[in-house]
Amino acid sequence: MRFMMIVKATSETEAGVLPSQELIDAMMKYNEELVKAGVLLAGDGLHPSSKGIRISYPEPGGSPKIVDGPFTETKELIAGYYLIDVKSREEAIEWALRMPDAPGVEQGEIELRQVFEAADLTDNPELIAKEEALRKQVEEQNQK
Template sequence: MAKYMLIMRPSDETFAAMMQRPFEEMLETVGRFNDELIRAGVLLAAEGLDPEVSVVVDYSSEPPLVTDGPYGETKELFGGYYVLDVASLEEAVEWAKRMPPFPGAKTEIRRVTEIDEFPQDNEWVVKERAWREQTGQL
């Protein structure tokens, strides 16, 4: 099994369509999909992100510049995510295809790297592994 992150990327069209629908209806639609993921045993995490409460830290200057966020253009927004534990990228794609459709939205799928993929003799990897074991993440 591997972890894949499904990153929800809305558009202006997506936001307009969402504002047309009653909030309870959206909750039910997304809730049904979440329930499918839970029943299938593949859901590890799922969160929506608040579009209003955020900042951007820009490291292109010293010290880093902090500005209100997220970004100015909708196409750069990251609206929420799912983390799934599935057998393959193809399975992650199949789940993404089943997500509730919102006009203009896109979903980016990225494999989540595991600590075992890094050099196990590196002191920082050793420290992180110990922390993960201590907190029940491994």
């Protein structure tokens, strides 16, 4: 089962404060552990929302509204993410609890969200097979 670990933004990440070398080293070790365990599918840090763009649809069928960052609600923003493939919810929690925290930085937060699989959405074997084929195609493209 796949989970996304959403690393919430803090005032430091939103200010563009780069992590210390100590934290970079700890995160690299953590990333290596995820890879060695065979659970890491993807993961990246994100630039602050000041470099972001938000697209919203204020009215059904209406035109999209495009707004440049920064965005004010830090607690609703993310600073990075990991996509992991684990055997259980408990294993996802274990990996999230192992993530290094920046010393001296305000309290952080990680949100875990299970990713829908095709079989969670439909029992149609043709659609499930098509989804699996598309996923395999994406994996092959990413290996190039």
